[in-house]
Amino acid sequence: MKFIIAKDALVQSVQDVMKAVSSRTTIPILTGIKIVATDEGVTLTGSDSDISIESFIPVEEDGKEIVDIHHSGSIVLPARFFSEIVRKLPKESVEIEVQPHFSTVIRSGKAEFNLNGLDAEEYPHLPQIEEENAFKISTDLLKNMIRQTVFAVSTSETRPILTGVNWKVEDKILTCIATDSHRLALRKAPVEIDADSSYNVVIPGKSLSEFSKILDDSHDLVDIVITNNQVLFKTKHILFFSRLLDGNYPDTSRLIPSESKTDMTLNVKEFLQAIDRASLLAKEGRNNVVKLSTLEEGVVEISSNSPEIGKVIEEVQSQSIDGEDLKISFSAKYMLDALKALEGTEIKVSFTGAMRPFIIRTPEDDSMLQLILPVRTY
């Protein structure tokens, strides 16, 4: 294998596939990046066996030559060293040449590295996925849907299924749901799908977080293929594979209250900053709990009390409060996460009593919803 490649393209590609490479793997060859050169271009692959990322660098793009292939071939190079080396090379072009015994020369200007490579034949094969039933969604929307749900997955392995995000496709609508059993995030959006296919799978939260780091904010469509045990995301030059979680996701629809007793509309920024300040002292106690009370004339009081340190009282002027008076306690962290996930300048919070889950959403928009279980403090 021998080729000359534009450094920028190589650095970007290495950076993308590195997101799948873990230094803690039981399969030594997975600490490497697989490089395959063909007449069409160069393909890099990184994998930790849960996630696999394949990035393709074409020989030519937009009429500009990116790779000059001298001999096709393949090699596996130690990922951490290879990524640091290419990033620091002195010139705009890099020559990579595999010599006998998988020894690989990386040349740029007057810098010459010699890395001990491994046989690419030993590298695990990526899952074979038939791409017939792909559905499509725009990159920026997909990125938002991931951001607005993935933070709510469980970080505990006691119920492994809750460490994933439930993805359901039905009637051409994709619904993403995450819950750690103390709060829930839901986001839905229409997708481009040919047949009347329906899916109901659970994608590991970690896979979605890593994938969203690769996504840009373009309107380009991402192809999504779901099989029995894998999901494949396809962008222009990247294939992102993740295994799915085994098991049935709990039915969360019963959790979401359909009516409310107290509704308030608030400015997101003011409310968020008040909660943030109130949580400064609450963090120190157990659970980071703050208390919300409705006062007269549409004022909402946020308070917290940590006897050893002190207490805080915040008043926020709501746009409106309808329904019963309320005193309720909840995790400041869950509220901050939920507020950061929502869009717009206003939010509507709907309560059905101090002991019942409550809902936060953007007014006039039922495509997203955040739900939080209160904390019993009386």
Next chain:
Amino acid sequence: MKFIIAKDALVQSVQDVMKAVSSRTTIPILTGIKIVATDEGVTLTGSDSDISIESFIPVEEDGKEIVDIHHSGSIVLPARFFSEIVRKLPKESVEIEVQPHFSTVIRSGKAEFNLNGLDAEEYPHLPQIEEENAFKISTDLLKNMIRQTVFAVSTSETRPILTGVNWKVEDKILTCIATDSHRLALRKAPVEIDADSSYNVVIPGKSLSEFSKILDDSHDLVDIVITNNQVLFKTKHILFFSRLLDGNYPDTSRLIPSESKTDMTLNVKEFLQAIDRASLLAKEGRNNVVKLSTLEEGVVEISSNSPEIGKVIEEVQSQSIDGEDLKISFSAKYMLDALKALEGTEIKVSFTGAMRPFIIRTPEDDSMLQLILPVRTY
């Protein structure tokens, strides 16, 4: 005590004194910030008993009112909470009021905090330093002198005196020297001093690092007062106290070779980047050692070999090489530290053989010098 203060000024001052506050202290009251309000303004103090920082906020500056004192007085507030709170307050002005039992109200807009304070009388007194024999140096120069030496102090406590920087004043010249016995950094500059005073003290490296974080890049003069066991730095609104290290600093002048056998002049950036790349593989082995060899026609070769991972050879074109041919090995980290500390685009490296310390300096400038001991690899 009760006053109203501009938030920005308070935040800046708290941030400055926080540099002396440690959460790991055996004296509980030192986890707090002392606040003293007088008719002249508000003084904040933070201390970990090695370093103490006092920051003064005047009632008025440049004709602008900063503080409005209602009642003078004093209090100690928990540093971590107080600093987080003031940073996040909603409005541009903050009211601070001490109530009975040292309970302190912090008010801004509709946010009201109540922190449990401590009696300021319990706070340790700062050292009393007579300011007669101050010498003066400009802020930006002082900051540079610290930056160019402090990185070379020892991080090991086996010889505590080497964790400090040796400051000598003689003939109106301040000389700063740091060494960890494997490398040495020296920087000197003239200071404004009245009498023919001379000093020879050792200031803890940590104190200097923290102090330089407070300094801006202005040409304002800093007053420096040295006593038996303390040094005091005075800027416009800040007093920075540090204890001195006990013991005699070793005489380092004999370490510095006065003649050389091989001299080379190099472009700093090219040389630094070549060393940086060569060290990518060397880091993995023991000691991070790279090898430098002179080749023909003024070419300098930097190389490193880590049998398990691979090897690297870099060629750097020098501006000139004079004297004997040379092969020498040294720590890449020490070389990178030294190169980053020097100024200018060119450096001169002077060797007196493969086993002797060598010197790096900016050509035609003997106000600063970096010295590195080579590593025996044969």
